[in-house]
Amino acid sequence: MTWTQYLAPLLKGAQVTVMISLASITFGVILAFAAGIARMSSNRFVSGLAFVYIALFRGTPLLVQLFWFYYALPLIGISFDPITTGIMTLSLLTGAFGAEVVRGALLAVPNTQLEAARALNFSKRYTLWHISMPQAIIEMMPPFGNLAIQNLKDTALVSLISIADLTFQAQSMRNITLDSATVYTLTLVGYFIIALCLMLIVRFIEMKLRRGPAFPRGAHT
Amino acid sequence: MNPIIRFQNVTKRFGALTVLDNFNFEVQRGEKVTLIGPSGSGKSTVLRILMTLEPFQDGLLETDGISYHEPNGRGPFKASEKHLHKIRCNVGMVFQSFNLFPHMTVLRNVVEAPVAVLKMKREEAESRATELLRMVGLSDKKDHFPSQLSGGQQQRVAIARALAMRPRVLLFDEPTSALDPQLVGEVLGVIRDLASEHDLTMLLVTHEMRFAREVSDRVCFFDKGRIVEQGEPERFFSNPQQPRTREFLSSILGEQEPIRESISCAR
Ligand SMILES: Nc1ncnc2c1ncn2[C@@H]1O[C@H](COP(=O)(O)OP(=O)(O)OP(=O)(O)O)[C@@H](O)[C@H]1O
Ligand SMILES: [Mg+2]
Numbered sequence: 001m002t003w004t005q006y007l008a009p010l011l012k013g014a015q016v017t018v019m020i021s022l023a024s025i026t027f028g029v030i031l032a033f034a035a036g037i038a039r040m041s042s043n044r045f046v047s048g049l050a051f052v053y054i055a056l057f058r059g060t061p062l063l064v065q066l067f068w069f070y071y072a073l074p075l076i077g078i079s080f081d082p083i084t085t086g087i088m089t090l091s092l093l094t095g096a097f098g099a100e101v102v103r104g105a106l107l108a109v110p111n112t113q114l115e116a117a118r119a120l121n122f123s124k125r126y127t128l129w130h131i132s133m134p135q136a137i138i139e140m141m142p143p144f145g146n147l148a149i150q151n152l153k154d155t156a157l158v159s160l161i162s163i164a165d166l167t168f169q170a171q172s173m174r175n176i177t178l179d180s181a182t183v184y185t186l187t188l189v190g191y192f193i194i195a196l197c198l199m200l201i202v203r204f205i206e207m208k209l210r211r212g213p214a215f216p217r218g219a220h221t
Numbered sequence: 222m223n224p225i226i227r228f229q230n231v232t233k234r235f236g237a238l239t240v241l242d243n244f245n246f247e248v249q250r251g252e253k254v255t256l257i258g259p260s261g262s263g264k265s266t267v268l269r270i271l272m273t274l275e276p277f278q279d280g281l282l283e284t285d286g287i288s289y290h291e292p293n294g295r296g297p298f299k300a301s302e303k304h305l306h307k308i309r310c311n312v313g314m315v316f317q318s319f320n321l322f323p324h325m326t327v328l329r330n331v332v333e334a335p336v337a338v339l340k341m342k343r344e345e346a347e348s349r350a351t352e353l354l355r356m357v358g359l360s361d362k363k364d365h366f367p368s369q370l371s372g373g374q375q376q377r378v379a380i381a382r383a384l385a386m387r388p389r390v391l392l393f394d395e396p397t398s399a400l401d402p403q404l405v406g407e408v409l410g411v412i413r414d415l416a417s418e419h420d421l422t423m424l425l426v427t428h429e430m431r432f433a434r435e436v437s438d439r440v441c442f443f444d445k446g447r448i449v450e451q452g453e454p455e456r457f458f459s460n461p462q463q464p465r466t467r468e469f470l471s472s473i474l475g476e477q478e479p480i481r482e483s484i485s486c487a488r
Contacts, residue, residue, distance in 0.1 A: 112316065112320045113320060115320065116322070118272070119272050119274070119309070119313065119383070120333075120382070120386060121306060121309040122334065122337060123302070123338075126338075212366070213366040213368055213369050214323055214325075215323065
């Protein structure tokens with residue numbers, strides 16, 4: 001077998017990796033906003049719930065979370081297929097870290113902006129969505145970019161619940177051919193290319209948001 | 222007629238620090254009052270309490286007949302958003318650092334609150350905003366963003382933005398202190414025009430003594446959380462009674478006169 005023959009199965013794996021990564025980043029970002037905003041709620045119960053979720057997923061290893069959802073949850077009668085389990089777990093993890101990003105960026109909006117909003121009698125909800133969020137969201141982009149890359153790398157672990165992602169395919173190719181050097185080099189290159197695309201996407205969104213004179217160098221006035 | 226602002230024995234503490242101790246103060250409808258006083262004496266605190274940006278611990282406060290205590294007696298600390306909303310309908314504020322919304326154009330900065338809070342139609346709000354921007358001399362900057370304006374222009378937008386909510390009481394907290402000296406005049410000019418509006422009540426904190434003398438009906442010297450001396454500006458500045466007032470005035474005028482002169486020389 002020459003290295004070109006490794007490409008077909010590895011590309012198939014890469015597709016699965018990209019799919020899982022994009023899906024869990026998308027759900028993760030939604031969760032991040034929900035939990036990050038809930039964390040700042042004046043309702044103790046809501047913010048407490050968000051706190052527990054964030055602490056739980058930030059404080060435990062992804063691998064154990066995956067196994068728990070895959071092997072332990074079915075014991076109480078709830079089971080999902082591997083792909084769903086993988087996406088769900090990764091989304092929850094990304095959402096937990098992302099929630100801290102959202103919260104941090106919202107807290108970084110200068111208090112003077114919130115006071116101006118109060119002086120104009122805006123409701124709290126309006127202030128959050130129309131005053132704080134548009135300013136905070138730009139500050140979220142670099143850390144969200146990091147989270148996206150982290151998420152991509154974490155997807156490698158889903159191979160352990162028998163999902164045929166890039167890492168899984170690499171393992172099986174190596175077991176057949178014993179050509180570790182070529183297989184793992186190609187795999188690294190594969191992950192790197194996907195990571196590069198993710199970085200570019202996030203940069204692109206950030207540039208779009210930062211375009212125009214509203215946020216010169218992201219400085220708050 | 223009832224005063225539009227009434228502080229009755231208001232006490233305000235920050236932790237162990239008592240900033241206002243049994244503070245009593247009244248402002249009549251349409252009156253233009255200037256607060257002056259040394260740094261840290263609590264001038265901003267008075268305005269911030271009025272704007273509901275700070276709670277207070279004790280006493281009674283009313284603007285336009287609405288008490289800062291909720292009728293059910295939960296106290297000023299715990300007034301509901303709904304009640305605070307009602308209070309804020311009458312009061313507007315212009316900040317030292319302008320605090321325009323950087324992600325909105327000048328026009329949107331002025332239009333946003335009337336549309337979102339007063340439920341005004343957008344076209345109507347825009348035509349009123351355009352009118353207000355003309356009044357502050359910025360019709361041509363409508364579509365600019367705050368970062369593209371000078372400090373003086375930003376502060377004039379902030380004044381238009383506050384006026385768009387049609388407050389009965391307008392608070393100014395050192396509106397020109399953050400400005401380069403050559404930009405102070407344009408902002409004072411706008412405030413001077415406003416001062417001729419009969420219905421608007423103005424409460425102004427400033428270090429511009431000449432301006433205070435010119436626009437106010439009453440000047441109050443504020444020190445350590447109390448009004449030490451107050452009066453009609455001519456008398457207040459030409460013949461202050463209290464030693465503390467004299468001391469303060471001579472220190473601040475001693476600073477200001479040479480500065481003003483050097484500016485006029487430079488021109
Ligand atoms: N959020 C706060 N927490 C604690 N102390 C505060 C707070 N805000 C103000 N103070 C204190 O309250 C006192 C009065 O402050 P205030 O800002 O009202 O003074 P000021 O008269 O406006 O002064 P300046 O002329 O410097 O603006 C000061 O001693 C200040 O340190
Ligand atoms: Mg002050």
